[in-house]
Amino acid sequence: MTATKNRVVVDPVTRIEGHLRVEAKLDSNGVIEDALSSGTMWRGIEVILKGRDPRDAWAFTERICGVCTTVHALASIRAVEDALQIRIPENANIIRNIMFLTQMVQDHVIHFYHLHALDWVDVVSALSADPKATSELAQAVSPRWPKSSPGYYADVAATLKKFVESGQLGIFANAYWGHPAYKLPPEANLMAVAHYLEALKWQKELIKIHTVFGGKNPHPNYLVGGMPCAIDLESDNAINVERLNLVREKIAEAEEIVEQLYVPDLLAIASFYGDWASIGGGLGSYMAYGDLPQKHVDDVGSFLFPRGVVLDKDLSRVHPLDPKDPGEITEQIAHSWYRYPSGKSELHPFDGHTEPNYTGPKPPYDVLDESQAYSWLKTPRWKGHAVEVGPLARMLVGYASGRAEFKEVVDAALAKLGVPATALFSTLGRTAARGLETQLCVRWLKAEYDRLIANVKAGDWNVANTERWEPATWPKDAKGFGFTEAPRGALGHWVHIADGKIANYQCVVPSTWNASPRDAQGKHGAYEAALIGTPMANPEQPVEILRTIHSFDPCLACASHVYGADGKKLAEVIVR
Numbered sequence: 001m002t003a004t005k006n007r008v009v010v011d012p013v014t015r016i017e018g019h020l021r022v023e024a025k026l027d028s029n030g031v032i033e034d035a036l037s038s039g040t041m042w043r044g045i046e047v048i049l050k051g052r053d054p055r056d057a058w059a060f061t062e063r064i065c066g067v068c069t070t071v072h073a074l075a076s077i078r079a080v081e082d083a084l085q086i087r088i089p090e091n092a093n094i095i096r097n098i099m100f101l102t103q104m105v106q107d108h109v110i111h112f113y114h115l116h117a118l119d120w121v122d123v124v125s126a127l128s129a130d131p132k133a134t135s136e137l138a139q140a141v142s143p144r145w146p147k148s149s150p151g152y153y154a155d156v157a158a159t160l161k162k163f164v165e166s167g168q169l170g171i172f173a174n175a176y177w178g179h180p181a182y183k184l185p186p187e188a189n190l191m192a193v194a195h196y197l198e199a200l201k202w203q204k205e206l207i208k209i210h211t212v213f214g215g216k217n218p219h220p221n222y223l224v225g226g227m228p229c230a231i232d233l234e235s236d237n238a239i240n241v242e243r244l245n246l247v248r249e250k251i252a253e254a255e256e257i258v259e260q261l262y263v264p265d266l267l268a269i270a271s272f273y274g275d276w277a278s279i280g281g282g283l284g285s286y287m288a289y290g291d292l293p294q295k296h297v298d299d300v301g302s303f304l305f306p307r308g309v310v311l312d313k314d315l316s317r318v319h320p321l322d323p324k325d326p327g328e329i330t331e332q333i334a335h336s337w338y339r340y341p342s343g344k345s346e347l348h349p350f351d352g353h354t355e356p357n358y359t360g361p362k363p364p365y366d367v368l369d370e371s372q373a374y375s376w377l378k379t380p381r382w383k384g385h386a387v388e389v390g391p392l393a394r395m396l397v398g399y400a401s402g403r404a405e406f407k408e409v410v411d412a413a414l415a416k417l418g419v420p421a422t423a424l425f426s427t428l429g430r431t432a433a434r435g436l437e438t439q440l441c442v443r444w445l446k447a448e449y450d451r452l453i454a455n456v457k458a459g460d461w462n463v464a465n466t467e468r469w470e471p472a473t474w475p476k477d478a479k480g481f482g483f484t485e486a487p488r489g490a491l492g493h494w495v496h497i498a499d500g501k502i503a504n505y506q507c508v509v510p511s512t513w514n515a516s517p518r519d520a521q522g523k524h525g526a527y528e529a530a531l532i533g534t535p536m537a538n539p540e541q542p543v544e545i546l547r548t549i550h551s552f553d554p555c556l557a558c559a560s561h562v563y564g565a566d567g568k569k570l571a572e573v574i575v576r
Contacts, residue, residue: 018556083480226464280427389489
């Protein structure tokens with residue numbers, strides 16, 4: 001991090017996936033008046049996929065990211081199945097929903113405790129906490145959570161004290177402890193640190209569901225036409241009663257973590273930061289592709305997460321969305337380090353082009369020039385609108401669609417915090433939306449598991465449709481769109497298959513939407529817009545920037561998909 005007289009540069013932004021640089025311009029009062037977001041790496045997965053067998057695409061795209069370790073595979077196989085007009089069996093759809101929800105719940109809990117909480121929780125302050133008072137606070141916040149005795153918190157404090165006295169804070173090093181923006185009392189800080197450690201131990205358990213249905217995690221296995229996991233209750237080598245019971249146990253554990261730890265902690269911490277309900281709102285327009293089909297993936301009306309767009313904070317209307325329509329979604333490169341074919345300034349992903357063209361300054365450099373190209377991210381737009389994607393977008397689209405389950409959790413949280421619905425359009429609202437969404441996801445996870453069990457008991461063990469597995473059954477030329485709602489937002493894959501091979505492949509990921517540079521008309525991306533208007537107490541310690549950026553849960557590895565098409569290394573980062 002560096003700071004000049006009126007510009008703060010955070011590079012790299014830590015506690016995220018990938019490489020992100022943020023520059024913020026301050027006015028004379030220390031308030032951010034402009035900002036730029038720069039993705040500083042490029043991989044070119046789309047280029048790598050050209051000429052390959054489309055049935056293998058999921059395995060390549062899944063490696064775009066090691067955090068959202070399943071979502072690219074899901075979007076990819078849906079794209080290929082859409083192109084080849086393949087319908088999957090009901091059990092395959094349910095299992096994919098279970099995989100999706102498992103990822104969503106685990107990712108959101110990790111984000112809150114391990115990537116975002118330290119923006120609000122002062123770890124060093126916890127050293128002065130009274131364990132007895134901390135126990136009383138914890139029991140008030142979450143009466144059913146079992147680990148809340150004074151002795152338990154005394155042990156946590158002793159462990160933390162050893163870290164500090166050794167001069168090696170380990171996972172808690174290099175932060176701005178003592179910053180005036182931290183508002184929690186010592187007891188709340190100690191409670192949060194203890195729960196940080198509890199969540200760290202738990203997170204490895206839930207993803208065992210991925211190993212049951214996908215063979216492993218990270219990067220579980222998928223299959224064009226269904227899922228690769230055979231169901232046979234009498235077999236030791238397939239999905240049997242023992243493995244289904246394990247899945248049930250892990251879902252029950254997740255429900256306990258979400259309802260008794262995550263959401264209570266989220267609301268307790270949020271109650272101290274009411275001013276952040278009016279900071280970080282940004283664009284005010286939101287988009288969701290939707291997901292969790294209860295029937296076939298083409299039956300958008302059956303999605304538990306509805307599809308649509310909310311514009312200009314207007315919750316009275318949800319605009320319809322068709323990602324296949326060439327007039328709706330485009331990617332611009334006016335401020336990106338790419339080159340389009342002559343005469344083209346923006347392209348629909350079906351016609352997308354990925355050709356690097358670095359024109360930025362030679363590293364190392366002090367600042368970027370926002371009037372020129374300044375990012376490895378392209379600039380997606382929906383009908384010309386810059387939109388935010390992610391948990392807040394999904395919750396707002398669900399809420400505006402009138403879905404009862406969305407209104408239930410949102411209205412309950414607003415009432416508990418004593419804030420109006422407008423508080424959702426903020427950094428605090430974005431953070432809260434992720435937790436409320438997790439409540440819905442863990443409930444749906446149990447419901448999807450029950451659907452699967454009902455089918456299995458009825459004798460339906462089918463998980464794959466292989467009728468169009470062989471290339472001889474495919475059309476000579478086909479295009480397909482695949483999607484999902486990744487933890488960070490709307491994820492789309494567009495594939496063009498010609499003569500049995502991939503002719504073109506384009507990914508537009510959540511952090512491309514959110515972290516994108518401004519467009520040709522000068523309109524900011526979501527990160528940039530959300531930072532504008534943020535007051536900073538100390539530019540040398542940019543906690544306020546981290547709070548808003550982390551509220552999006554950036555994944556720049558996805559967004560800037562570091563090797564060139566010729567195999568030569570473009571960048572190397574050495575961490576000592």
